[in-house]
Amino acid sequence: MRIEAPPSMVQLATEALMRMLLSGKLQPGDRVVENQLTQELGVSRPPLREAMRVLEQQGLITQLPRRGAFVTQLTLHDIYEIVTLRRELERLAVDLGVPVREPARLQRCHAALDRHGARAHAGDWLGVLEEAVEFHSSVIGLSGHRRLEEAYRSIQLQMLLCMGMNRQARASDESLVDDWERHRRLLEVIESGSPEAVHRELAGHGDMAFLDGIEERVGGHSPESLAWLKRVREGDS
Amino acid sequence: MRIEAPPSMVQLATEALMRMLLSGKLQPGDRVVENQLTQELGVSRPPLREAMRVLEQQGLITQLPRRGAFVTQLTLHDIYEIVTLRRELERLAVDLGVPVREPARLQRCHAALDRHGARAHAGDWLGVLEEAVEFHSSVIGLSGHRRLEEAYRSIQLQMLLCMGMNRQARASDESLVDDWERHRRLLEVIESGSPEAVHRELAGHGDMAFLDGIEERVGGHSPESLAWLKRVREGDS
DNA sequence: GGTTGGTCTATTGTCTACAGAAGACAAGTG
DNA sequence: CACTTGTCTTCTGTAGACAATAGACCAACC
Numbered sequence A, B: 001m002r003i004e005a006p007p008s009m010v011q012l013a014t015e016a017l018m019r020m021l022l023s024g025k026l027q028p029g030d031r032v033v034e035n036q037l038t039q040e041l042g043v044s045r046p047p048l049r050e051a052m053r054v055l056e057q058q059g060l061i062t063q064l065p066r067r068g069a070f071v072t073q074l075t076l077h078d079i080y081e082i083v084t085l086r087r088e089l090e091r092l093a094v095d096l097g098v099p100v101r102e103p104a105r106l107q108r109c110h111a112a113l114d115r116h117g118a119r120a121h122a123g124d125w126l127g128v129l130e131e132a133v134e135f136h137s138s139v140i141g142l143s144g145h146r147r148l149e150e151a152y153r154s155i156q157l158q159m160l161l162c163m164g165m166n167r168q169a170r171a172s173d174e175s176l177v178d179d180w181e182r183h184r185r186l187l188e189v190i191e192s193g194s195p196e197a198v199h200r201e202l203a204g205h206g207d208m209a210f211l212d213g214i215e216e217r218v219g220g221h222s223p224e225s226l227a228w229l230k231r232v233r234e235g236d237s
Numbered sequence C: 001g002g003t004t005g006g007t008c009t010a011t012t013g014t015c016t017a018c019a020g021a022a023g024a025c026a027a028g029t030g
Numbered sequence D: 001c002a003c004t005t006g007t008c009t010t011c012t013g014t015a016g017a018c019a020a021t022a023g024a025c026c027a028a029c030c
Helices: A007-024 A033-040 A045-057 A075-098 A103-124 A125-143 A146-170 A171-192 A195-203 A223-236 B010-021 B034-041 B044-058 B075-098 B101-121 B126-141 B146-170 B172-193 B195-203 B221-235
Strands: A061-064 A068-071 B061-064 B070-071
Touching: A007 A045, A007 A146, A007 B126, A033 A045, A033 B070, A045 A061, A045 A171, A045 B044, A061 B010, A075 A125, A075 A146, A075 A195, A075 A223, A075 B146, A103 A125, A103 A171, A125 A146, A125 A171, A125 B172, A125 B221, A146 B075, A146 B146, B010 B044, B010 B146, B034 B044, B034 B221, B044 B061, B044 B070, B075 B146, B075 B221, B101 B126, B101 B172, B126 B172, B146 B195, B172 B195
Parallel strands: none
Antiparallel strands: A061 A068, B061 B070
């Protein structure tokens, strides 16, 4: 049995920061001061800075040279980018991955789904979020396309960051379980083996509710994004 | 007139490393030792490490905890991933960006193309590469989709890294100019405004020559990648 | 002779300290 | 009273030093 290497401070700091972002403890637009975090996390600045570089690359925080780092604040155009790109990546993943060639890959989906269910029933809000990300990643991973999976994961995290604010208020225990049920259905459809059916299920997957009244909550209304929002609302879902 | 902030060491180190990778001074599989580079680049280790984290995120170098960093060595499956994903991103970019809505964006394409041409005629091999990347990025950027452009750029750099070895030998001065001519033609087709025509031009863009005999040069022959290679060679290009 | 154990070196992981820039604030000036 | 200017504080950028680990090499033992 192969023992695993102890996680590096960079890794721990990255995960801790990610959790602070997903939980909303760090909100979009917030300034991220290095010295504050070193105290909170018990890490010195160099590894923390490396972790921040990683999250910067993922688009979760934004660094301005000599001015500090901020939690990325998405514009309407950003949301347009995220949603359109995510949809395209999903499409490709389904076409490549469904029907599933290697049953072993399904195991990962089931494992994530089970953990998701456990967290949902326990009312563990943040845990549900993390396992939902892992579940979706594992679904995309059915394609056997690592880069596709990573791109998808990155996009997904950005989207969650944006949903952060109103999520906490909205997510009751029932809706957590509802999410799980929806994911369970998705996996069933995938196992049935029809790419078209999966596309349909994903199209109606219904995580677009956060778009309601989005224009008032964010800035950056580009022509593209406004046109897109109009199309989406006219039922092109 | 707004003066620009002096570039940080992290930025400089990232660019220098990138150049070492593109030029083949660092070859796939090579070990990257921090202390050696600090001497060569005249930077201390913390900013160098941050730069390496950035390149790790881009997939250009691979870090093994407590074992050091290596230039990423691509498998056939990796190449399959890169080519398929790149194609998909191109497709989306063309559909979103052609015909061009904002003429201002074309200016960036033309500027990059001009620089590309100048480097090609000067026989500046590395410069051509850099400007070719910028040209392609600017074309994808016609879509106004920043994330799409960045994903494409990352994928493209990975591909260049893989082509590195045989590139230097193969690229004569004429072929440099040929590349430029091809790019010029592409931009003309784009300006003509027909997405289908652009798709056709891209399909026959002809940078697939490096796939000849690729199986012998790299490892990692997954079922997906072998099937894909067969399809490509049967003229699905 | 092959294997095991120990030591030694090279390299990574982390921390502390210092230099320099950006922004805040207050005092002076029109 | 508004605006500018100088200073001060806070924070980032970078450097250098120390601790700890992995792998190589050599010797001793089975």
